[in-house]
Structure formats: structure tokens, C-alpha cells
Amino acid sequence: MTSVSRILAVWLTPVVLLAVPAALCGRAADGLWLGLTVVLVPLIVLGPPATRRPPPAGRDERGSLFPVVTLLFAVGVLLWANIALAGDVAVWLGALRWQGIVVTALAGWLLTAWRPLRRTAPLLLSVALVAAVAPLLQVGWAVGLGPIAAWDRVATQAAFRFPPASPWVTTGRSLATAHGRAPLLFEEVHRLTAPAGGTLRARTLDGTRTAEIEWTLAPGQSVTLRAGDELLPGAALRLRFEADKRVPGAPASGMAWAEDPPRRWLDRIGLLVTFLVGAAALLRAGLTLRLSRDGAGFAASGLLVAFAWAQAWAVYAMLQSPDLFLGGVTLDRLLELPGAALFAEPWRRTLQLFLVVAGLGAFLASSVALRERLAALDPTGGGEIGSDPGLWAALFGGAALASLWPADPWALTLLALGGAGCALGPATLYPPPPGRAGLATTAGVVGLLVFLTFAAAQLRGAGGAILGSAIGYPALVGAPAGALVLWLGRGRAG
């Protein structure tokens, strides 16, 4: 059962766990697809029977090192994504960014470096589960609605409005924390107050003409924006919004949130391919897995519980804290206890602590499991790469340093899964004939290069429909490219 726990811990990093409720909040259908993919894809990858691999002597040196180096980079990027998320959570909860980063990175490194603590993934995963489920049950009990009734309530809301007890209404919050990508577009007249003053820039709409205006507000001074006006990003002042006004960036209504958006087939296929090859690389490449009936059931049930938690958490969060839509839903906000008026202190703080412990527990379990995963691929057979404290200190240190600058944890996770997937996934799912390890390496290099080319194009912005999906999910092109090389190589061999 320990190996199954490790599979769950490698797969269910905090970023992946929180990405599902975040996607569910953004658009119900897209979130469901993501959740279904997270649950079913690992089972699909672990499903095919274990193939007897040729002895290591049959693999050339290039073929042995390539998977290790690729997976090492993937693990580094995954650590970066999760430590960056810890920094975001720290800022959102009122601490300093570096504090969240240092605590998380240090704990992760200690756990991977200290030998007696290396087999704690199942325990940490259990702690994370209990600590995540307890606040969910409390919120459900306090709201007085089951998840289905809560979903119905959300899906029939005429609009998502600021609750009177929201911190954005009572004390105000810094706009810098609302760092989502969606613009703050106002759909009705809204008076904003700057409790401590500051400078605010907006693009206002006057008839058909737009104009950019900058206000320097004294402490307590207000400014009124009209429908169609837009707050420009970059302002870091604290702002108070009005209660019962529509949340900028929220869906038009509960009905609009619940309905399936216009067909985005390629995006969904792109996500599926990224997860499929990513799961093949992370969970299967170079391993001979044998799942017992109990193990298969345990792995599948763990994935199901995580998805059920994500659904219920997303629904209660939207019902109690619709202000999470402000500026676009980000992962860090979903680690805040919803409903400012639901719980009194110190109960609220205790439940919030549970959530932080759940996030930290999931991260530590992932760190331990990722280390063991890498050690299992070590071509020397001794797992040296997993027991080198200097290497792991460099990995955690580098990830912590990079996390000091805010980065999108979800984009980093897709990059890690897609990159490792294009390099290792095709050969894992479609293995070359025995004695031809070099073909797997060639296919992996081609797949990775194609993936990186399209990933680099992301920096230049999205293209048209098909090209846009390929740029958004580069594995959509990289994985078939690797598979094509494998197929051609097999043909030549035959």
C-alpha cells in the first residue's frame, strides 16, 4: 500500500489539488473535465500490464541518463510551482512571501535529506486528508446545505455579489493580492474607497470613447466607477468595495457559470494529452508496477476522494465567498476558509490552520514521493540521485529562489508534466523493441524539442484556434512528434 500512497502523493501535488476547485469556480464544465482527467488518467496509465524490461546491460548510456535528467528537471519545476504557491498563500493570508517560501522549502528539504523521515509519505498524505476534510465538513455544517443543495443555490444565483462581511468590504484588501489575470471590469456603478490612500488608474468609458485616468486618493477618499469602466493592473493600494455589488470578473450569473461554454474541444484534448503523457512519465516510466486489487482500489478511491473534496470545496467557496472571483480565481485564494461570517474566533483561525496544514502535508508528501520516484529511476541501481543531500538542497534552494518572483503555479505544473511527458511518455506508452533504448531517447529528444518550441511561443501570445491550442498545450504537438519517431524507428527495424 505504501507504493500506492507514493503514486497518489506524486500525482496529487497541492497545485493539482487546488487547480481542480479553481477551474470549477472559473467554469463548471472545464473544471469537471480537469477533475475527471486527474482521476481517470493515472488509472489509464497504470492499467496496461507490466512489461518485462530488458536487463540494464541492454541499455546504452545515453538511454539511461536521458530519463533521469528529464525527470530531475520536471521534479525541480514541480517543486518550484508548489513553493511559489506557498508564497502566494502566505501573501494572501497576510504574511510575507519569503516566509511562506522559506518554511515550505526548508521543511521539504529536511524531509528529503533526513533518512528516517523518507518513508513518511502515507502518514503525511493521511494528515493532509484529515486536515482538508475537517474544515469542509465544518463549512457544510455551518452553511446548513449539502453539496448538491449548495450547487443548486450557486447555479441559480442571479449574480455573484460582495457579501457584507467580506474583507474586501469591511477592511479592504490590497489590490496587489488580487493578481489574477482577469481584468477588473465593472458592470454597474461601484464606489471604491482607499482607506490608506494611494494612486489608482482606470480606463473609463464615456459613450464610445475610452480614456485613462489616474487618481491620487487621500486616506478614506472614494472614487466612483461606472459600468464598462476598468481598473488597470499594477495598483497596490488597499481598496474597499461596496457590499451587494457585482464582483468584477465573476460570471454573469449562476446559470452562466453552470452551462457548458462554446465547444473548446482542442483545449480539452490538449489538457488530456498533457496529463496522459505527464502521468506516464511521472508514474510509470522506467518502473515495473504491479497493482493488487486492494492497491488499485486504494489508488482509485484516493483520487475519487480528492475530486469529491475539490467539488464540494469549490461550491461552498462560491456560495460563501463569491469575492474570490475578483480579478480571476487563483489557487492561493482557495486555501482560505470561505465565509467571513460563518465562524467566530478562535474557531475560524483553527480551521484556517487546518487548511494550511493540509496544504503543507500534501506538499511534503509530494516532495518525499518525488524523491523516491527519482531514486527508482537511478541507472546505477543504488538510488544515489535520491540520497544526495547536496543535489536536493540545490533543487529546493533553486526552487525557493525562483519562487520569490510570483509565477503561475498551474502554468509551471503544466510545463513540468508536458515537458517530462513529451520526453518520456511516448516511449513509456509505446515501448521500443528490446535492445533499442536509443530509439526511445531519440523520440524523447524530438518530442521535448517540439514541446519546448511551442512552449516558447506562449511568451509571444496565443495564435488562432488550432495553433492557439497547440501553444496553450504544447504536449498536443510534442507527444505525437515523439510517437511518430518511435513508429518510424520501429518500421525501419522491422
Add this chain to the structure above:
Amino acid sequence: MRRVSPRSTGVALLWLLLAGFLILGALPNQTASIRLGGLSMLWWYGGLLAPVLGVLVAIRWLADPLPAPPPHE
């Protein structure tokens, strides 16, 4: 002809469960948005039915067969 292993059956069923979500979303007249017992059909399928069936498929078809008992000396 190659024999279909139970695991291949399980993997094929899991693919079908995924495909079902895309097909349901592609049905005309927003069929997936029809509410049944408080939830939309898409949510019943993608949030409950398909994941639960996925677990059952994993338990029934994805496990390795039990090792044969050691021969008596």
C-alpha cells in the same frame, strides 16, 4: 488473434468514461445543462457517475491477478 486481457478491457472502459463526458457536452440543445435532482446532467456524469465507475473499473479490471500458490514439495 491477440487475447484481450482484463487490464486492456479496464483501460478501454476508462477511455469510454472520458469520451462520455465529451459526447455529453456535444449533445445538441444544451442537453448537458438539463437539471436532474438539483444538479445538471453534465455534473451528475462528470462529477459523480464517471469517477465512481472509474473506481469500480479499477478494482474489477486493473489489478494484477493473484500470484499462483507455491507448488507443494
